[in-house]
Amino acid sequence: MSKESISKVYLILEKIEYIEQIVDNNGGIVKSLEDSVTLRPAILMHLTAIAEQFNKLKKDHADDILSAFDDKDVKGMYDVRTYIAHEYEGVNLSIVEWIIRNGLPKFKKQCTEIINSSK
Template identity: 35%
Template sequence: MSKRSDLERLQFVVEMIETIEIISKRHKRVKNALSDIEGQNAIFMCLIQIGEKLNKIETPDIRKELPVKEASSVRNFIVHDYTGVNLEIIEEVITSDIKLLEKTIRKILR
């Protein structure tokens, strides 16, 4: 187990969150970004990466602070397209859950 590797993973997650913010601002709103196929695919890729990285966190004290299971579930639904991806749920994840995740990660990284 490498705490350093976990911290690097968390830094990458922050970068993916920042990328989602850039994409959303470029489209003026999250909903607009998700309505555009390029914006949607870019956001989906960021969410997939977030789920992948969080699932690889090994340090128990760090892992317990994070929504690993939830992020992994979002990743799986996007990747496997179980009954289609509900864009309203993805919008809610981005507008609510991602901000909380970013705040939690920044606290861990301090």
């Protein structure tokens, strides 16, 4: 695993933790997503950044890292990024909520395992 690839995993983990902080400090997932001025845009930007890091890992052919993730999960995250970027006003918040509740904890665990195994 290259240092550059591991740094992308660290960035994914950092963005997940930012989303967790937003949600934890502002009354939960639903309440945070209801704030269309500050909190929702921040969450959506962090999700976009996570997807971009996965895309960079793919372009870098970091298969050793990507193999730790389910292909469908990574594709789903990139699809969400595309949807956020192109349909910003029409983002389905129930999908975003599902990702925060179910997808991000899984990614966080996988990122932590990758980081720990690289030390």
